[in-house]
Amino acid sequence: MKKRPSLIAWLFIVLGTSYFLLPLIATFLFSLRAKKDTLGFTAYQRVFEDSSFYATFRFSALMALLTIIASMLLLVPTVYWAYLRHPRLHRLIELVSLMPFVIPPIVLVFGLIKSYSRPPVILVQSRGLLIAGYMVLALPYMYRAIDAGLRATNVKTLTEAAQSLGAGWPRIIWQVIVPNIRGALVNGAFLTFATVLGELTLAQYLAWPAFGPYLARISQNKAYEPAALTIISFALTWVIFGIVLLFNSKDQQQTQFGGTH
Amino acid sequence: MAEQASERGRGAQSPRLDLRRINWSWLGTVPFFLFACAFLLLPSASLVIGSFQDNQGNFTLQNIADLSQPSIVNAYLLSMQVSGVTALLGTLVGGLLAWAMVLGRLPRFVRAFLIPFSGVASNFAGVPLAFAFIATLGRVGFVTVLLKDLGFNLYDKGFNLYSFWGLSATYLYFQIPLVVLILTPAFEALRPQWREAAESLGASGSYYWRSVALPILTPALLSTVVLLFGNAFGAYATAYALTGGSLNIVPIMIGAQIQGDILHNPNLGYALAFGMMLIMTLVLVLYSWLQRRSARWLQ
Numbered sequence: 001m002k003k004r005p006s007l008i009a010w011l012f013i014v015l016g017t018s019y020f021l022l023p024l025i026a027t028f029l030f031s032l033r034a035k036k037d038t039l040g041f042t043a044y045q046r047v048f049e050d051s052s053f054y055a056t057f058r059f060s061a062l063m064a065l066l067t068i069i070a071s072m073l074l075l076v077p078t079v080y081w082a083y084l085r086h087p088r089l090h091r092l093i094e095l096v097s098l099m100p101f102v103i104p105p106i107v108l109v110f111g112l113i114k115s116y117s118r119p120p121v122i123l124v125q126s127r128g129l130l131i132a133g134y135m136v137l138a139l140p141y142m143y144r145a146i147d148a149g150l151r152a153t154n155v156k157t158l159t160e161a162a163q164s165l166g167a168g169w170p171r172i173i174w175q176v177i178v179p180n181i182r183g184a185l186v187n188g189a190f191l192t193f194a195t196v197l198g199e200l201t202l203a204q205y206l207a208w209p210a211f212g213p214y215l216a217r218i219s220q221n222k223a224y225e226p227a228a229l230t231i232i233s234f235a236l237t238w239v240i241f242g243i244v245l246l247f248n249s250k251d252q253q254q255t256q257f258g259g260t261h
Numbered sequence: 262m263a264e265q266a267s268e269r270g271r272g273a274q275s276p277r278l279d280l281r282r283i284n285w286s287w288l289g290t291v292p293f294f295l296f297a298c299a300f301l302l303l304p305s306a307s308l309v310i311g312s313f314q315d316n317q318g319n320f321t322l323q324n325i326a327d328l329s330q331p332s333i334v335n336a337y338l339l340s341m342q343v344s345g346v347t348a349l350l351g352t353l354v355g356g357l358l359a360w361a362m363v364l365g366r367l368p369r370f371v372r373a374f375l376i377p378f379s380g381v382a383s384n385f386a387g388v389p390l391a392f393a394f395i396a397t398l399g400r401v402g403f404v405t406v407l408l409k410d411l412g413f414n415l416y417d418k419g420f421n422l423y424s425f426w427g428l429s430a431t432y433l434y435f436q437i438p439l440v441v442l443i444l445t446p447a448f449e450a451l452r453p454q455w456r457e458a459a460e461s462l463g464a465s466g467s468y469y470w471r472s473v474a475l476p477i478l479t480p481a482l483l484s485t486v487v488l489l490f491g492n493a494f495g496a497y498a499t500a501y502a503l504t505g506g507s508l509n510i511v512p513i514m515i516g517a518q519i520q521g522d523i524l525h526n527p528n529l530g531y532a533l534a535f536g537m538m539l540i541m542t543l544v545l546v547l548y549s550w551l552q553r554r555s556a557r558w559l560q
Contacts, residue, residue: 006361006365006366008361009362009367010365010367012357012360012361013358013362013365013367013371013375016354016357016358016361019437020434020438022404023393023394025403026396027392027393027397030403074293074296077289082289082290085289086290096293096294096297098545099297099301099305100301101491101545102538102545103541104496104497104537104541105495106497106516107515107537107538110304110308110515110519111304111305111307111308112300113519114304114307114308114531115303115304115307132299133300135296135300136301198387198389200387200501201516205519212498215389215502219391219392220505227396229389229392230388230389230392230393233385233389234381237385238381241377241380241384244380245380
């Protein structure tokens with residue numbers, strides 16, 4: 001067999017990489033041209049001077065954080081419990097966690113508005129509904145992260161050991177199970193954070209001053225700032241995924257689909 | 262539900278201890294199922310029910326029949342074309358990249374760069390992605406201007422970023438990396454022994470690919486195509502940011518319907534969403550079936 005690198009393989013990689021790098025280079029160059037005839041970081045400066053940049057970013061970051069906390073409070077005990085006591089329920093939970101794939105964000109927000117904008121339950125003006133919607137978007141990969149974490153842990157033995165030492169349920173979950181699946185939880189948390197941070201559909205139709213709608217508004221009204229914001233978003237995504245990769249072991253590869261594309 | 266379960270439990274086995282156990286088990290998962298009912302089941306069910314009702318709330322099939330309006334049929338067709346084209350092209354290009362990376366005997370840094378980059382790029386979507394493509398292939402975009410200087414005017418040749426091929430080129434930016442992430446393990450699972458065995462029996466490289474590798478990879482490739490189809494079909498943010506509302510795909514149409522009842526019939530809007538859920542359900546069923554088939558060899 002041949003041992004030298006294949007030329008065709010190189011060709012594919014070079015072509016593929018240029019397709020991926022060109023838009024980034026183009027956007028970066030564009031972002032530097034905010035001042036006529038000179039290259040500079042004026043566009044970035046303007047972005048960082050814009051108070052609604054911080055306000056919307058803070059809002060979305062807060063929503064992301066609350067989504068992560070609420071998802072974990074809901075999912076960790078549930079999936080753990082199903083693992084321990086109800087293998088059959090486990091299948092059902094898995095099925096439910098796939099449902100968001102069938103309901104794209106635009107359909108989800110349509111259904112949420114239809115269900116919760118008239119009596120008996122009016123929730124459309126509550127942040128709770130936005131967070132619940134984000135929890136739905138995050139459900140598939142949050143579930144998979146937790147499931148993979150628990151699969152790699154000996155749930156039964158750990159529980160029995162903790163019980164024989166006199167620990168109650170809250171203590172078992174918080175001090176025994178959670179530390180054992182910490183990597184998986186961090187993984188799910190950052191994927192959720194990346195998704196919620198720039199999310200457009202739900203925030204726009206539920207009328208929240210979030211980062212996604214802010215990006216959309218800026219890109220319609222300004223020329224150079226959106227380019228700067230695009231580069232900033234891309235850098236942010238790298239940072240978030242850098243952290244995920246640090247925690248990602250080989251057997252828990254995460255691929256996200258059907259999210260906020 | 263908890264009550265019923267404990268009743269059954271009582272009848273079956275030793276009463277006391279078992280009763281307590283089953284009660285607990287149910288209670289543990291009740292919050293999750295309540296959440297799922299309230300924010301997954303109820304919203305989707307209310308759309309499904311709404312699509313079979315008229316304005317007075319009576320049962321009707323008229324909305325489903327009205328989906329055959331030309332504008333709606335065209336939106337579904339366009340959505341399917343964008344999803345189909347980006348699914349096929351994405352799988353082809355992503356598959357070639359994954360093949361080159363895994364089996365191309367390239368230096369290790371290629372992989373060390375390409376895998377994390379694919380993770381980032383497959384999640385890089387929505388407004389920033391749309392803007393990156395406007396800066397690249399828009400009317401005054403980097404590549405457009407560059408090609409113009411070289412004497413090739415993209416827009417005179419019929420290309421338009423805000424149309425079918427422009428949207429497809431943009432979608433491919435998150436479709437291709439997803440394929441790289443999914444198919445890399447599949448190419449890695451091709452055992453060198455299979456190739457050696459084929460070669461020792463006199464098979465050429467192309468014969469090995471046609472008769473051994475491709476048949477083994479086929480379910481994985483097909484399931485990737487299906488997954489990508491769904492991934493593009495449900496996408497809203499990127500299309501909205503790129504074209505505003507000018508390209509009439511189903512998610513954009515639903516968005517316009519939420520904002521201003523463009524169909525002049527709320528229930529027809531629900532039917533539009535119902536159709537989308539139906540297609541996504543088919544995609545998911547097909548995907549999980551193909552997944553199970555591909556798991557047979559590639560584990």
